[in-house]
Amino acid sequence: MPSDIETTARENLSAALQPAADPHGIDADVALTDYGLTSLQKVLFLTRLCEDLAVDLAHLSERDVAEMRTLHDVVDTLSRYAGKAA
Amino acid sequence: MTDSVINRVVAGPPAPGHRISFLRLGSRRTLDLTELYEQSGRVAAYLRSLGVESGDRIGILAANSLEWVLLDLAALRLKAVVAGFEPGKFADTGELVARYGLKALFTDQDVAAGAPAAVRAFADVAEAAGRTWTELPEPVVYEPEEVTTIKFTSGSTGVPKGLGATVGSIDVSMRAVQEIFEHRGGDNLFVFLPLSLLQQRYWVYSALCFGHDATVTTYEAAFATLATARPTVVMGVPAFFEAARQQISQDAARADGVTPDAARRAAARRLFGDRIRYLWTGSAPADREVLRYLTDAGLPVYEGYGLNETCIVSKNHPGAHKEGSAGRVLPGKQVLFDEDGVILVRSEHPVNRRYEFAEPGDSERMFVADGVVRTGDLGYVDEDGFLFIQGRADDVIVLGNGKKVIVRPIEEHMRTSPAIEECVVFCPAQTSLVAVVSPSSDTPDLKAIAEQLARTNASFGRDEQIRKVVVASPRPSIANGMLTSQFKPKRQAIFAAFQAEITNNQDGIHAQ
Numbered sequence: 001m002p003s004d005i006e007t008t009a010r011e012n013l014s015a016a017l018q019p020a021a022d023p024h025g026i027d028a029d030v031a032l033t034d035y036g037l038t039s040l041q042k043v044l045f046l047t048r049l050c051e052d053l054a055v056d057l058a059h060l061s062e063r064d065v066a067e068m069r070t071l072h073d074v075v076d077t078l079s080r081y082a083g084k085a086a
Numbered sequence: 087m088t089d090s091v092i093n094r095v096v097a098g099p100p101a102p103g104h105r106i107s108f109l110r111l112g113s114r115r116t117l118d119l120t121e122l123y124e125q126s127g128r129v130a131a132y133l134r135s136l137g138v139e140s141g142d143r144i145g146i147l148a149a150n151s152l153e154w155v156l157l158d159l160a161a162l163r164l165k166a167v168v169a170g171f172e173p174g175k176f177a178d179t180g181e182l183v184a185r186y187g188l189k190a191l192f193t194d195q196d197v198a199a200g201a202p203a204a205v206r207a208f209a210d211v212a213e214a215a216g217r218t219w220t221e222l223p224e225p226v227v228y229e230p231e232e233v234t235t236i237k238f239t240s241g242s243t244g245v246p247k248g249l250g251a252t253v254g255s256i257d258v259s260m261r262a263v264q265e266i267f268e269h270r271g272g273d274n275l276f277v278f279l280p281l282s283l284l285q286q287r288y289w290v291y292s293a294l295c296f297g298h299d300a301t302v303t304t305y306e307a308a309f310a311t312l313a314t315a316r317p318t319v320v321m322g323v324p325a326f327f328e329a330a331r332q333q334i335s336q337d338a339a340r341a342d343g344v345t346p347d348a349a350r351r352a353a354a355r356r357l358f359g360d361r362i363r364y365l366w367t368g369s370a371p372a373d374r375e376v377l378r379y380l381t382d383a384g385l386p387v388y389e390g391y392g393l394n395e396t397c398i399v400s401k402n403h404p405g406a407h408k409e410g411s412a413g414r415v416l417p418g419k420q421v422l423f424d425e426d427g428v429i430l431v432r433s434e435h436p437v438n439r440r441y442e443f444a445e446p447g448d449s450e451r452m453f454v455a456d457g458v459v460r461t462g463d464l465g466y467v468d469e470d471g472f473l474f475i476q477g478r479a480d481d482v483i484v485l486g487n488g489k490k491v492i493v494r495p496i497e498e499h500m501r502t503s504p505a506i507e508e509c510v511v512f513c514p515a516q517t518s519l520v521a522v523v524s525p526s527s528d529t530p531d532l533k534a535i536a537e538q539l540a541r542t543n544a545s546f547g548r549d550e551q552i553r554k555v556v557v558a559s560p561r562p563s564i565a566n567g568m569l570t571s572q573f574k575p576k577r578q579a580i581f582a583a584f585q586a587e588i589t590n591n592q593d594g595i596h597a598q
Binding site: 015016018019033034036038039040041043044046047048057058059060061062064065066 | 110112149305308326336563573
């Protein structure tokens with residue numbers, strides 16, 4: 001059973017892809033770049049996802065963003081900050 | 087008062103009241119421009135303590151930051167020449183020191199144990215900026231022919247060519263831009279492209295000279311920091327604005343209870359903040375649909391034209407704008423054409439007359455007599471004085487009958503269909519054109535593509551007719567090697583992948 005964070009992440013990633021993909025069909029261990037996500041689109045995806053999860057982007061550095069290579073990485077990283085104040 | 091922007095920047099502190107912010111994910115630093123100027127004087131004293139003198143060259147290999155700007159201004163105040171290296175494109179610090187004869191190379195990356203003594207960490211710059219120095223630099227005055235920086239061409243292969251940029255060329259470009267955009271007190275110019283590109287440093291010089299705010303961030307942090315920075319001007323590139331259009335479109339689609347137009351405008355404000363006066367795009371041709379979409383969303387985008395070797399040649403702006411054009415030619419520049427229609431640019435103050443670092447013959451190929459630059463681009467100037475770029479001279483197909491066909495306008499016309507994401511035109515037998523089309527979805531709308539083929543053929547001349555369309559399957563992507571990292575088609579890879587369909591007479595959608 002996916003967590004709420006993973007469900008929200010899947011929905012946001014689905015919307016960020018061109019064309020949109022089935023949120024449930026996204027392989028969490030496949031590199032985001034393999035889904036055609038550019039570095040700019042990745043930041044946009046993370047920005048909107050953080051808003052939806054009420055995670056302050058100030059928690060993240062450019063290195064954190066660079067190291068989130070898969071949906072799995074994204075969920076793991078943001079799970080650490082969900083519910084925390086900046 | 088001198089009318090040289092660079093001489094005004096180095097003459098003394100700017101008027102107080104305007105600020106510069108440095109934003110990264112997770113950090114923000116804001117200081118008054120007077121404080122920036124003061125710190126740059128301390129860094130200049132530090133550079134001098136390292137033995138850096140007028141005419142020496144220093145290198146900067148780092149992401150955008152306060153230290154980057156301080157080093158650049160400090161070098162200006164000493165008449166030292168800055169060579170900016172973009173991380174990712176350059177790496178080996180020892181090789182850079184040797185190849186470019188650097189007195190010092192500053193980097194925000196880890197300094198390897200075996201690196202030359204000339205390689206220094208950014209932490210040293212930050213420390214120097216906060217230290218008290220007894221001897222600060224005396225004001226300097228530049229002549230127009232003096233060089234302040236080395237520009238590197240962003241070629242995709244080989245060692246980048248290096249070109250010294252003269253003060254006169256910087257002054258002419260910045261004065262022309264100021265005349266048409268009138269950057270002023272309430273403005274905040276948003277810079278996220280690498281400061282190793284000289285033009286991105288223009289906006290810091292502009293803030294110091296003309297009195298406005300500036301925000302400096304990184305490519306990675308740009309979208310995350312835009313709304314809070316609340317800029318009035320964003321300096322971008324087509325890929326950035328394409329990503330923005332996609333996000334605005336997604337956000338607008340989620341909105342309930344408002345008209346599509348209101349939803350789009352609200353989504354644009356959510357992404358870019360609520361103060362945008364205009365967006366600047368350059369460096370590569372922008373998709374007209376993207377420009378139109380953003381303009382309709384309340385974010386007017388102005389496209390221009392220029393190369394490293396010419397600086398800014400033409401620019402659309404609020405006072406003179408024509409869709410599809412690269413704007414009118416700026417004061418101090420003259421556009422000429424050779425017998426093949428290739429654009430030549432003559433400048434009142436050329437960026438330079440030859441490369442400082444390049445292979446033998448490179449300078450002669452690019453620079454004609456008197457510093458005139460042969461751009462390699464095809465174009466024309468219309469009756470109202472607007473410059474239109476039609477493509478690279480290399481993209482011209484010569485048919486068997488000797489007629490020359492410029493494929494870019496045909497490809498752009500095909501892409502106006504929502505069913506077509508990308509289009510590349512080939513001429514396999516030198517007699518007729520074949521287009522490879524990447525459909526907008528995995529389930530191609532063949533009827534819509536056929537209708538667009540008919541519309542495009544109706545819009546072009548006899549020698550520019552597309553005989554048939556090959557619908558690409560699989561669609562070109564970065565993963566399959568048919569698109570660049572900037573989502574631009576790789577012609578040779580696409581031809582190789584669909585060669586059989588392109589060259590046979592059976593497959594594809596045929597023109598009626």
